[in-house]
Amino acid sequence: MQERIIMLLDMDAFFAEIEERESPQFQGKPVVVGADPQEGKGRGVVSTCNYKARKFGIHSAMPISQAYHLCPQAVFLPVNMALYSRVSERVMKIIQKVCKGCLVEQVFLDEAYIDFVLFPTIVKNKTKEKENAWRGAEMLAKKLTMDILEQEKLTCSIGIGSNKMVAKIACQAAKPNGIKVVEPKDTISFLSPLHIREIPGIGPKADIKLQDFFKTNAVSIEKLREASKQDLISLFGVIGNSIYEKARGRDTVLVTPEHEIKSIGKEHTFFKDTRDPEELLAVFEDLLCEVQDEIHKSKLQFRTITVVCRFQGFTTYTKSKTVDKNLFTELFFKEAKKLLLRFVVEQLKPVRLIGVRVKV
DNA sequence: ATTGAAGTACACG
DNA sequence: CTAACGCGTGTACTTCAAT
Numbered sequence: 001m002q003e004r005i006i007m008l009l010d011m012d013a014f015f016a017e018i019e020e021r022e023s024p025q026f027q028g029k030p031v032v033v034g035a036d037p038q039e040g041k042g043r044g045v046v047s048t049c050n051y052k053a054r055k056f057g058i059h060s061a062m063p064i065s066q067a068y069h070l071c072p073q074a075v076f077l078p079v080n081m082a083l084y085s086r087v088s089e090r091v092m093k094i095i096q097k098v099c100k101g102c103l104v105e106q107v108f109l110d111e112a113y114i115d116f117v118l119f120p121t122i123v124k125n126k127t128k129e130k131e132n133a134w135r136g137a138e139m140l141a142k143k144l145t146m147d148i149l150e151q152e153k154l155t156c157s158i159g160i161g162s163n164k165m166v167a168k169i170a171c172q173a174a175k176p177n178g179i180k181v182v183e184p185k186d187t188i189s190f191l192s193p194l195h196i197r198e199i200p201g202i203g204p205k206a207d208i209k210l211q212d213f214f215k216t217n218a219v220s221i222e223k224l225r226e227a228s229k230q231d232l233i234s235l236f237g238v239i240g241n242s243i244y245e246k247a248r249g250r251d252t253v254l255v256t257p258e259h260e261i262k263s264i265g266k267e268h269t270f271f272k273d274t275r276d277p278e279e280l281l282a283v284f285e286d287l288l289c290e291v292q293d294e295i296h297k298s299k300l301q302f303r304t305i306t307v308v309c310r311f312q313g314f315t316t317y318t319k320s321k322t323v324d325k326n327l328f329t330e331l332f333f334k335e336a337k338k339l340l341l342r343f344v345v346e347q348l349k350p351v352r353l354i355g356v357r358v359k360v
Numbered sequence: 361a362t363t364g365a366a367g368t369a370c371a372c373g
Numbered sequence: 374c375t376a377a378c379g380c381g382t383g384t385a386c387t388t389c390a391a392t
Contacts, residue, residue, distance in 0.1 A: 014373095035379065044379050047373090060373075063377045108373055108382095203371045237386070267380060304365085314378070320366055353379085 003184065005116040005137050005160065006255060008167040009095065009144060012155045012176040014110035016050035018087050019077050021153050030074035032058060037068040037076050043269060047079050051176060084109055087152065094147050098140065103255045113164055115255035116140075134160075134183055141179045162187065165251035169198050187249035192222040199246050201239070209235055221247055264294045264302075265357030273312045273350035280351060284340055287356050288333055295332075295358060301325045302358040305332065307339035310353035319343065332358070 011017070015033040020026050030053035035044020042064040049058045049067070056071040067074070088109035095104055095112050103115040116137055141158040148156055155177040159170030162184045169191065174180035182190045196202050196210060196219045210219045213227065213235060224247040232240035245251065266287040274280065295302060306320035319339045323331050336356050343351075 043377095045377095047379085061378085064379090066377055069377095110373080201371070205370060239385075261382090263382065265381065269379060306366090316368090318367060322365060355380085357381085 004162055005133055006162065006164055006167045007114040007116070007137060007141060007158060007160045008164070008171045009112050009114065009141075009156055009158050010171050010175070011091065011110040011148075012157055013048055013050045014088075014154075015048040015079065015084055016053070017154050018084055019075075019080075020050060022083070026075050028052070030056060030058070030071055031077065032064075032067055032071075032074050033077050033079055034067070035064040036078065037064045040065050040068045040072075042068070043271070049074075087154075091148060091152060091154070091156075094151060095144065098144050098147060103257055105255045105257050105259075113167065113255045134181065138179065138181050141181075145177070145179065162249075163251040164253050164255065165200060165246055166191075166249055168200055169194065172198060191247075191249055192220065194221050195219070196221055196224050196247075199243070201246070202243065206236065206243075261298055261300060261360075263357055263359045264291055264298065265306075265355060266290050267308065267353055267355030269310075269353045270351065273352050275348075275350045277344060280340070280344065280354060281337075284337070284354055284356070287354070288336055291356055291358060292332065300360060302328055302360055304359040305336050305339065306357045306359065307336055307343070308353070308355040308357070309340070309343045309347070309351060311347060311349040312352055313349070314352070316353075317343070328358075 016031045019031055019033060030050065032046055032049040032053050034047040034049075035042050044064045046058060046060050046062045046064055046067050048060050053067075053071060053074055056074070058067045058070055058074070064076075068076070092104075092106055092112065095114070099114050103117060105113040105115075107113065116133070137160050141160060145156055145158065148154055157171050157174040157176060158179045159167045159172070159174055159182070160180070161167040161170050161182045166182050166187055170180040170182045173190075197207055199221065202210075207219070210224065210227075211217055213231070214223055216223070224243075227235075227244070227247075229241065229244045232244045234240070236243060242251075268283050268287060270279075270283070303325045304320055304322045306318050308316065308318045310316040319342055321335050321339060323335060340354065
């Protein structure tokens with residue numbers, strides 16, 4: 001494959017920065033966007049918090065109750081997804097405009113990968129094409145951060161590398177409000193000292209497996225390169241091969257602008273665990289209606305219904321049923337309720353969460 | 361022998 | 374006491390049964 005220049009733009013503390021921008025009285029204060037803390041009794045988690053709040057040890061995905069104990073005086077706000085969606089659309093428009101002729105892949109609301117394949121000014125620079133291309137990308141990154149700051153009063157960080165993985169890790173290193181360029185010749189030295197958790201796809205479980213394998217409690221990417229391809233395949237199966245490649249700064253995943261939807265689902269966690277069939281069914285019917293709405297909007301055909309049930313103690317089970325796609329519409333409610341009923345019959349424990357998901 | 365359905369595990373923002 | 378742990382989406386694995 002030809003050498004690529006890939007950029008990842010990631011908005012800094014997106015939800016929290018938007019809330020600060022909208023309400024000047026929050027400026028300079030720790031802001032936590034997420035579930036209602038309910039005086040420390042809330043059951044949800046932190047969605048995003050600003051850098052002030054991070055100084056108290058708060059971070060995204062942390063239980064909101066814990067965040068409350070770390071900093072009760074912080075501003076706690078509910079997630080206003082409709083607002084963030086509108087802001088995201090405007091940010092993405094700026095990116096499209098500045099990066100005309102490039103491939104742009106949006107990831108959720110606050111990230112976008114950009115592949116410079118056809119970036120016109122780069123293509124035009126026939127002389128010293130290679131150096132100019134990387135400098136051109138860096139200048140473009142600068143323009144993006146300036147335009148987004150001027151037009152939306154929000155900061156972002158940008159990573160540039162020869163593939164998605166390097167761009168992503170470079171972006172993390174640039175945060176907040178920075179730009180980091182990692183050219184191919186610098187990739188290995190850039191990655192070597194970093195912790196393996198920086199590699200996208202290596203989560204808590206994979207980290208522990210690798211700690212056990214190397215008999216240390218902090219594995220660097222340099223250390224990871226000591227594992228053979230066979231070692232990694234026996235530890236992780238098919239994934240092992242891509243981990244082996246990523247440790248060497250290689251990643252062939254393409255920037256793909258269009259993604260077709262493969263599943264749609266809704267879940268609900270009860271304020272208090274319940275076994276009341278009336279309550280369960282009432283909430284479940286609401287979920288089914290919401291999913292039905294989304295199915296309608298998507299105009300897609302689905303065939304598999306999965307019902308999820310999480311019980312007291314956090315153990316989670318799923319049951320699913322695949323039907324003929326032509327009969328899906330008429331069977332959806334009936335089959336979903338049948339699956340839920342099986343849980344109610346089989347399980348005696350109180351229910352913490354119920355959910356439903358449909359797959360293509 | 362291959363496919364596909366069901367259920368679980370893991371990851372990410 | 375032994376924690377606390379949402380939601381939506383994706384990939385991949387294991388197991389078992391049907392074609």
